[in-house]
Amino acid sequence: MSVQFSGWEVVDDGACFPGVTLAPAQTPQNKGIYKMFHGTSVASARAIIAGGFQPSSGGMLGKGVYMSRDVKKASNYPHLSISSNRVILELRVRVGRVKRIDKDNHPLQYTWSSQGYNTAWVPPKSGMKSVPSGLEEDCVFDPKRVTVVGIAKAPTTAIEKELQQLLDKSSKQPKGKAGHHKDVCPLCKRKTQQGAHHIKQKCWKCGQDICILMSKHFCQRKRFYVIPKFSILKQLTAKRRHSAFSDCLFLSQVLILSERVRMSLQFFGWEVTYDDDSPRLELGASQEPKDRGVYTMYHGTTVANARLIIANGFQQSTKGMLGNGVYVSRDRKKAERYPLNINAADRVVLKLHVRVGRVKRIDKDNHPMQYTWSTQGYDTAWVPPNCGMKAVPSGLEEDCVFDPSRITVVDIAKAPNADLEPLKQLVANSLRKPTVAAGSGAAAADCSLCNRKLQRNSAHVKQKCWGCGQNICTLMTKHVCPVRI
Incomplete structure (x- = not known):
């Protein structure tokens, strides 16, 4: 038997359903x-x-x-x-x-x-x-x-x-670049968020236009059941004439007795979201970061150190109020104060994209995990603004990221006039820098299917798609089979 996948319906604990009015004495239901x-x-x-x-x-x-x-x-x-x-x-x-x-x-x-x-x-x-x-x-x-x-x-x-x-x-939703509010998606009826466009495509079964955020979709096509053994069907048909089997029970008996029955969901494409490919989100300083989120943050440093960071990446600080790590902030005003005790004319503010991973909130002095959060499975420590910690007299938001590879410099937010353009050019060059194959001295080629850089000792596996027969790479983040009606 081949069961064709023809739609879905999702029920979750989200706030997409209207609130229900209960009498005060009525018991609330879990997830209501x-x-x-x-x-x-x-x-x-x-x-x-x-x-x-x-x-x-x-x-x-x-x-x-x-x-x-x-x-x-x-x-x-x-x-x-x-x-x-x-x-x-x-x-x-x-x-x-x-x-x-x-x-x-x-x-x-x-x-x-x-x-x-x-x-x-x-x-x-x-x-x-x-x-x-x-x-x-x-x-x-x-x-x-x-x-x-x-x-x-x-x-x-x-x-x-x-x-x-x-x-x-x-x-109201945040405004776009042109100053107009984002539209409502005509398919899922949800408002589009800034930096998170809705992906629209054809349903691989019925060909209708769908949005991947739709909570419900049913294909308007008939379902067919294939019974491999005609002898089983014949035996059960005879049995059904002399008993009170319902249609549902009759069908279930056919499926159970057939040794050849297999449920096969036709797989026609996928889309993958990686932790490092997530959309960059802008959060207010008091908003709590979500685990595995990717956020814009800032880091204050000197001109000389900025050049080293852009060229070679960050190095962990060996001391600080949150222990080892790289100290950054979503509040640009915080970053503009650093480094302390130097002339403001020599300060640079780097704009970063940070993959925060698993986040631990540290919001009081002598927190039991203030210095040990990185050993407890957390990737980032977050100090919310105005939490009253003595080590943060400014009251401004602060983060500490344990693994420097989670941080990418994407721009220069502030620098002395003479150094601004040279530093911006260094950032642009670093973002374009290709991966070099070991011993070759030349840039590694891109995979022609997934367009990712080929890494050393990591060959890309290529094969035929089992749905449409096209050549695919197993590292492709998106593949949709052509609709066949």
Whole structure:
């Protein structure tokens, strides 16, 4: 039997589904997305809309962001604040894994987040002394699971209009080079992100136009089942006349009894994303880097050292607040301060692309992994801005990358006027530098199929594609077979 692959449907925990409204007494489902409310002050509402929630450091459920599906509960906050300074934000919350906390001194009342749960839920009228109102309450550990989607209540129409404008502005996608907002993909209906274009191609089964980010696609073609042994079909047909087999059971018997049955998914191409080929992302200094992300960062140095770095790559620093590694920052202002104690006229700021790998957040003095993160499987240490560490009196964002080969110099962000163009030319030459085969003294040739440089002792394997017969290289990042209707 040959089962033709004819579409897909994806269900995930992402925020692409509309929030569901639950009554306060209804139990939330794991991985559900629900409408909730959060009461705060006018000033805090502006900050939340602009920069997202910050977890409370304490409370009846420990650390997290507190909210409720009951708007009456949210309207009581902040405590000791006059009603003319209260705002209720409407939220969409991806609850993840939920733990019910329904009694005082519950064994997981303060430790649920360390036990693999994302949200703690206190049902209404649970009798807990710390909830005298008896109204439903939730605590979400990760603020990134919470999105502000509307203003449920504001003290005045003017404030509501102001906050709504801030919300509309924050939800807009970044502008492109021409100053126009990115379009919505007509196929997957998602907004295109800056530097991450949607890949569109023909479905290899039915020929329809598809986007690889579509969560659902079904081919409009009939499915055929090939039964290798006619004798098996004949026997089961006779059996079916004298029994109450359903069509489904009949088909399953055919598939089980046939010794020759094989399920074969026709494979018609692929697309691969490598860690070093990922799109470069621009993050704000306070945004947490994602594991395996590739980010733009900066490094401050001298003119002489800049020439050496461009020619030979970075060398690890043997000491520093985060131990061995190369110190960089997403905040250009931070890089412009280095090296310390030299004339500003001799400073150069290198623009870098950094493959951060696995990232460890170091956000306090005497962190248990402040100097040992690289021995624990992490590639980069990240110090967020304004974390209060004494070793970072400026409060500016900082990173330390253990492996210098994860860093590529791509441009000169700042340099003395006389050195700017020569340094830029050195960078351009280094980015074009070909790989040299050992002992040959000449540049290695590109593979004619994958267009990658041939590395020493690493021959590229070439063969026929099993779908369309074209010549392919196993290191090709993308191959799509011609559609055959």
